[in-house]
């Protein structure tokens with residue numbers, strides 16, 4: 196496994212691999228790796244020849260300075276996990292390498308996909324994600340990018356972005372990996388105390404209940420939202436940021452169950468914001 200800290204040298208290396216006809220698969224991460232990240236790496240390795248992982252906490256995508264300051268970091272642990280999970284190249288850029296002269300004054304927006312859910316609640320977040328990925332795509336020249344559907348809106352936005360701007364890359368979505376009690380794995384889970392961690396279990400339970408009630412015949416989305424909100428609200432440690440049924444393609448709020456739906460939830464658990472979702476397959 197090779198480790199690079201500089202964009203020029205990793206770009207040269209990638210070009211070398213590409214000139215030999217190798218397919219580059221790429222997993223973007225902010226580090227503090229868990230099984231969710233490792234599952235993306237496995238998928239990416241299966242789909243390409245050279246697996247590249249970046250570890251970079253991108254300040255441009257944090258709308259809350261406290262969230263950025265408290266974001267967990269464990270580079271040594273991450274490198275060990277990369278090594279034992281067949282990663283070929285790890286890229287750990289400095290801030291200066293990615294944003295020479297500071298974060299540039301440029302922004303790509305996809306209003307219809309960004310004015311909802313996390314885009315609405317975290318202004319500037321997805322613009323920051325697309326800014327950094329634009330740079331990474333040029334540096335790493337990936338053929339395949341594997342992204343988690345836990346961050347479903349991010350996955351949809353990046354897919355739309357790369358298709359619309361003709362990046363020669365395929366965006367592949369990967370299923371959410373969960374803890375034994377159903378909580379979606381997240382680097383931010385490490386910031387939950389014991390009581391918060393227990394309460395967080397209501398999130399996957401609400402997702403499951405939503406799906407169950409729909410499959411049992413409940414069609415009224417307003418009453419479903421009310422039932423699930425009450426369930427999450429039953430813990431004083433949880434505060435809902437949003438809980439919505441949206442169209443999985445357009446991400447617009449659904450008024451009725453006329454096709455597949457994404458039940459998307461964001462919840463503050465103490466000071467930690469957690470997101471999760473469930474794809475509800477109505478048509479099959």
Ligand code: AMP
Pocket residue numbers: 223224225226230231232234235341342343344345346369370371372373379380381382
């Ligand atoms: P992050 O380091 O949180 O920016 O996440 C890097 C990538 O890992 C993103 O594509 C996430 O969607 C994905 N990811 C995060 N948590 C999970 C999970 N529990 N299961 C699968 N993928 C995940």
